Amino acid sequence: MIKIAIIEEIDKEGLKLFDNNPKFSYEIIKDTSEKNLIRVLPNFDGCSLRISKLTSKIMSFCKNLKVISRHGVGYDNIDLNYIRQNNITLTITATANATAVSEHVLYMILTLSKAKLTYDNEVRIGAFKKNMTSIKTFELMGKEILIAGMGRIGKSLIKKCHGFDMSVVVYDPFLDEQLIKSFGARKVETIEEGVKSADFISIHMPLNSKTKNLFNYELIKKMKKNCIIINTARGGIVNESDLNKALNEDLIFGAGLDVFEKEPPSADNLILKNNKLIMSPHISALTDECKIRMAKETVKNIIDFFENKLDKSVIVKL
Numbered sequence: 199m200i201k202i203a204i205i206e207e208i209d210k211e212g213l214k215l216f217d218n219n220p221k222f223s224y225e226i227i228k229d230t231s232e233k234n235l236i237r238v239l240p241n242f243d244g245c246s247l248r249i250s251k252l253t254s255k256i257m258s259f260c261k262n263l264k265v266i267s268r269h270g271v272g273y274d275n276i277d278l279n280y281i282r283q284n285n286i287t288l289t290i291t292a293t294a295n296a297t298a299v300s301e302h303v304l305y306m307i308l309t310l311s312k313a314k315l316t317y318d319n320e321v322r323i324g325a326f327k328k329n330m331t332s333i334k335t336f337e338l339m340g341k342e343i344l345i346a347g348m349g350r351i352g353k354s355l356i357k358k359c360h361g362f363d364m365s366v367v368v369y370d371p372f373l374d375e376q377l378i379k380s381f382g383a384r385k386v387e388t389i390e391e392g393v394k395s396a397d398f399i400s401i402h403m404p405l406n407s408k409t410k411n412l413f414n415y416e417l418i419k420k421m422k423k424n425c426i427i428i429n430t431a432r433g434g435i436v437n438e439s440d441l442n443k444a445l446n447e448d449l450i451f452g453a454g455l456d457v458f459e460k461e462p463p464s465a466d467n468l469i470l471k472n473n474k475l476i477m478s479p480h481i482s483a484l485t486d487e488c489k490i491r492m493a494k495e496t497v498k499n500i501i502d503f504f505e506n507k508l509d510k511s512v513i514v515k516l
Contacts, residue, residue: 199223200504203238203245205230208269212493219501232256239263244503246496247276249461249480254280267499269492270483271295271349272432273514274405282516289499292512293350294491295483299430300355302482303400304362306428306454309476311336334451336424338362344392345383347402347431348373355400356381367392393421398428405432415440418449425450430482433458438469445474456482 202216202224216222227238230250236259239245244265254277257263265287266276273288281288309315313335320329341364345352348370356366366383369392378385386392389412393399399421403409413427413436421427427450429436438459444450453475461480463470470477483492495512502508 200244201225201242202500203227203242205235205245205250206248206269208246208248208496209489209493211490212495212497215494215497215501221504222501244500246500249275251275253277257281257284257286265289265500265503267496267503269496271351272404274432278516287503287508288514288516289503289508289512290514291492291495291499294495295488296350296354298485298488299351299402299482300358301485302456302478303355303428303430303454304358306430306456306476306478307338307398307400307426310426310452310454311338315476338364340364341397342367342395343398343400344369344386344396345400345402346370346389346392347404348378348381348383349402351430352400352402353381355402356383364398367396390417390420393417393425395422396425397422398426401427401429401431401435403431403435405434409435411435411437411440413437413441415444418444421450423448423450426452426454428454430454430456433461433480438463438467441475442469442472445472452476454478456480 200222202222204224204226207226207228213224216224235256239256239260240262243262244267245263246267246269248269252266252275257277257280263286266281268288268290271290271292273290276288313333316333320326339362343359343364344367345355346369348368352368359366360382367386368378368383369386369389370378375385411434418440427436441453445453455475456478457480499508499512
């Protein structure tokens with residue numbers, strides 16, 4: 199019997215795949231403290247993982263661990279050096295969340311560009327059209343969006359932006375110009391070039407040494423005054439202190455953050471008091487439909503690994 203740890207609960211539709219496969223047993227681990235993971239994980243051959251951390255210290259006790267299946271696409275909560283050195287396979291839910299996240303980006307763009315929260319409040323407090331001449335709103339048609347990172351989410355977003363008659367520019371040093379052009383977008387060679395003409399910027403990059411604090415005060419200063427930045431990728435790619443400063447100085451129009459440098463953000467984080475941005479608690483992928491897709495794909499990746507049927511496209515190259 200192959201034993202699998204489900205670290206944090208996932209949708210029951212995914213677990214049904216284990217229930218229907220007699221080769222596997224599983225246990226849901228709700229206590230994700232380091233102490234408990236060190237105690238229980240050595241009993242398992244594989245695990246799923248959501249937002250909890252798997253450090254080298256924890257995994258050093260897990261001599262049977264062969265595969266980690268991420269319930270999502272990011273993996274900065276895993277010690278990659280350790281799993282590389284110990285030949286542990288890491289998989290992601292590569293196809294599950296593109297629609298949900300790209301829709302969330304547009305929700306944030308529309309909320310900010312149409313002053314949705316402000317107008318809603320105006321009606322509720324009895325200021326019906328009272329301040330309409332001073333509230334700025336604008337259309338998406340004819341505007342340019344820079345998509346920083348054209349993976350599956352970026353590709354899904356491109357299609358939706360075309361539906362709003364927007365022009366799309368892509369910064370992705372790993373993709374050639376012809377591929378980007380085939381999606382109806384234009385490639386820029388540097389992030390600095392891309393931000394200068396963008397009305398909207400949507401970030402879809404991994405967090406690593408090259409992308410950490412990439413969107414800092416100096417880069418934001420190069421942007422247009424009406425620019426809106428959306429980050430649904432990873433906290434830390436946008437320097438929150440610099441973003442807060444730039445918003446207060448009216449260097450850009452607004453921002454939307456689904457991810458933060460520290461999650462949850464500290465109560466004294468000044469970004470929480472800034473009314474020029476909207477926030478969500480790292481849930482852009484967590485629609486009802488996407489939670490089912492991610493759970494199924496998370497479990498399928500584990501089953502496929504042990505049955506030697508794993509699609510190479512879902513394996514993280516270390």
